[in-house]
Amino acid sequence: MDVPADLLARLRDRLVTTGYTIDGVRERLGDVAAAALAREELVPAERATRDPDPLGALIRLWWLGLAVPERHLELPVAELAAAGLLRRDGDEVRAAVHLQPWETGGYLVSDRKVRPGDPALRPDHVVGAGGASANLASLVTRRPVESALDLGTGCGVQVLHLAGRAGRVTATDVNPRALRLARLSWALSGIEGVDARLGSGFDPVADERFDLVVSNPPFVISPRGRFTYRESGAAADDFCRDLVRDAPRHLNPGGYCQILANWLHVAGEDWRDRVGGWLAATGCDGWAVQRDVLDPAEYVELWLRDSAEQGTPAYRERYDEWLTWLESLGVTGIGFGWITLRDGGSLDPVVRVEELTTPVEQPVGAYVDEVLDAIVTAHRIGADELRHARLVTRPDVVEERIGPPGAEDPARIVLRQTGGLRRHARVGTVEAALAGVCDGELPLGALLAAIAELTGADPDETMARIDELRPLIAEGFFRIKEPANDR
Template identity: 75%
Template structure:
């Protein structure tokens, strides 16, 4: 099988069946329509039957193609014997979805498990579209937006041992392969491990330790430097599909994943996961999710990126399984929506959770809502974000006044006010990179942003500002730590270590 997949990989690359190759061959209109699961423009764009068009129709669109039109060298009979295609009446049909996947070099320079470049591939069950047969319970979904979000979030630091929980089609391993010395991947679905092994082989990745089981059960005694998870986080009254629903009650699966992760982190290790959580009437969602992290002993950062009301949520996942318009659609919708109503659910949050075993006896947890666009990949600076959050919390007022602050690179100042006014009505500091936050500040913080370059401690700078403005130095010393601590936590100022 490995020899077959190696030859198939070579043919795919030689034919141009890569992300860039497919985009160029389809054109902008067809490629954009395909991102909405509309296949007609793509089918029209690939009607000529050239080798790349044939591969797109076979592997991505799932359309039958004429056997006589197969690209030269494609081992159709061997692929059929391996169960990857069927041949009937002179037509070849894929039994899987095989898509090129871009790692953008996030894997690093290569490691023992093998390098991954722009030629990564992901094997999953065929995409389900309106009118297709119902999904099988053990359906293995392909890589998509959530996969990309998790890959963009994970820290880029090299890792000795990495763990991918709920590997599915194996896509996260493609991103981990270059920067982790050892990779373990788990899934509760045997078919997921079967297809993920195909993904890794087609991507030139070897040495992955694949284990069957739920949550951390397969790695009970192991610890890792990096843990990632795109788990079955969908909240529903019944676990019908293993790729998205755990069968746990409500959001208990994500809660348990967070609470169990720390015992499997090596000192200094980091865990990144995607999650959904409930908004319940009369309860602050921040308390709910923050409570998951309480007592873990880890520093944590929770970001809610989106919220849907119960109706939107049910409709999203019924569309996901192509169940809109089916005979059971109304029944499924009514049961699911009624279940939310009975639980007083007002919304469902989508977001990411990061844990870091810093070894501190005073762990810090920040829970926030932040839906604005951010610079990608977040993994390039996520360690700095965690460092800023913990530094701002742990510095005493005296330590902060004695620190040398530096304005973060890319921070701009905006002043708003009537033309000709002596004083602005509003001063805003704005980040041009990273999380791209903005913060309204007072004149003292703005003045500090203009002079903090790491050369002088904060206290003498406050004394100089007091002398220039006529304000009381002691009053500024008292107020400054409370005003600056949030700006440090959000990355507008850093503490100089030079």
């Protein structure tokens, strides 16, 4: 698909002038239809654009994939049709691609969304951006970098986010069609200089290193790879495992790798050990978060819906084949989440694997560096250093005391973060007392001694609980104000 640069420039100008932007579409559709469209429900948006004005016509054409009378389109239809972006059907025009505005202010070009009843997906289908793309973009660190790699770029969405904070961007994909459409996305978004390369995994950048690697890879776990945008053809979750293990060879010192991944829950095995093993093998500091888990049937249904195969003659056969294969592996569930690696250059790398299924403050990338710093600090600080450390309670921490009304002592005390990752931790009276007084002024040892005196507790026993504060430091309830050896 070779589209002249001047035609793309004119198309972009028309899209912007007409208001075909994220905010413009939301305003034109109204709250109800816009919210439904975000859920992939089209009927309210179709109703809202039945009598199309110029913006409504663009929404129907590019986003909803509907036929639009040519007289309603203020576009160079003949040129766009010659370039393969539009198709004429008598007096009506249809989009040959899906063209959507994105939250960065740019545009994304992908294959049209496949709905139930449409022809089957082509094997090299290029999917548009959705929830997973937004999740990864939110996760990625906001710190500026000199070099960034988008591995498996698809329609090019992550490059739209990286372009403003990376000196140079390399993007790869195993699908030649994906790279062609991604180049259109970048051109329509005013992004130049992306080094696009064809190939699988890290092969196109075999001897190169980057400050940042991001990837929304083909993580779907299936018995065979049918669609390149979601399945690699690798056995089980080996593709994500290998991607994690290979990443450090392509990171500069201090570099980050941040990816989305699926992993198996297997009978008789803790999924944390499985994913933790992937991270431990890298030699990097690592943080993995499970955001959701589906049982095998839910998982198969999700991805058969994704390829619009519900209601087709092959649906039951493929459903049964997929479930049979997962059962043969002993799979009890499939997890979805984030993985972040940081090459800290330490001989004592730290790995944390956890589950966070409730909403978190977005974007995570705005504070992901602090999350990793806290995990590393809690692990590496010595006992003597910890006693002399000055702790500060996170400002958004609240305390919940739970027990029978009128009871003198609570049955349970919970510290809860109201921002960030919104973690919560059940604590004892000593930790709760510390949360109320840690302001960075006094060393931790002195505070523990004072708490023991006030409560009548044994000072040695109170001091012995100092190591119980490490998880609270790792999870960000407390931070260390000064270097631990500053006395």
